[in-house]
Amino acid sequence: NAIRELRSCYPNLINKIEENVIEALGLQSGNFADYKTEIESRFKGVKTNLLSNKQKSFHNRLLMPQFDKTLWYESTCFVIFDKPLVSIKDNEIALLIETLRHLFIALTKFIDISKVANKNLNAEIYNFELVSTKGTIKPQSYILPENQKHAFKSSRISIGRGTCPTALYSSSSILTSVPSKGKYCDLYLA
Numbered sequence: 001n002a003i004r005e006l007r008s009c010y011p012n013l014i015n016k017i018e019e020n021v022i023e024a025l026g027l028q029s030g031n032f033a034d035y036k037t038e039i040e041s042r043f044k045g046v047k048t049n050l051l052s053n054k055q056k057s058f059h060n061r062l063l064m065p066q067f068d069k070t071l072w073y074e075s076t077c078f079v080i081f082d083k084p085l086v087s088i089k090d091n092e093i094a095l096l097i098e099t100l101r102h103l104f105i106a107l108t109k110f111i112d113i114s115k116v117a118n119k120n121l122n123a124e125i126y127n128f129e130l131v132s133t134k135g136t137i138k139p140q141s142y143i144l145p146e147n148q149k150h151a152f153k154s155s156r157i158s159i160g161r162g163t164c165p166t167a168l169y170s171s172s173s174i175l176t177s178v179p180s181k182g183k184y185c186d187l188y189l190a
Contacts (some may be wrong), residue, residue, distance in 0.1 A: 009013065014073050014083070021035075021100065021104065022035060024105070027189075043059060043062055
């Protein structure tokens with residue numbers, strides 16, 4: 001019975017999902033063709049080797065050439081429950097939308113780290129989110145050069161106070177982050 005109701009309201013479900021995607025990503029257009037192009041340009045540079053299998057599958061479906069809005073949403077939403085969108089139940093819609101939003105947020109976090117990773121092929125990049133007591137979230141990316149990986153990995157690390165520049169303390173040394181181009185910090189062994 002719930003499936004029949006959902007099928008009769010299927011276009012409304014697609015529109016509800018679409019509204020949430022537009023809001024979650026802050027897309028400029030409400031027109032599918034326009035915001036699909038915006039989504040593709042935003043996520044095409046994400047390094048898929050950094051993603052989990054579910055994120056990778058979601059990413060691939062986002063970028064696949066599809067000009068039919070309903071088919072595109074069916075494809076992207078399939079990743080969430082591993083079943084067709086037409087077969088989800090009413091009580092799964094909220095979880096579907098929340099998970100969809102979460103997947104978009106997770107992919108968004110990989111945009112900047114992918115850009116840095118492309119420029120620093122031999123370095124390891126760490127991305128942290130610092131949350132203040134006032135609820136503000138400050139993302140930070142740290143680059144660990146290839147020649148300092150061994151020293152860094154052999155130490156026990158705890159994060160010091162403050163924002164970039166900040167220091168990561170270990171038992172044998174201090175790793176200091178220094179502002180570099182943009183909002184990233186380079187990590188240096190001091």
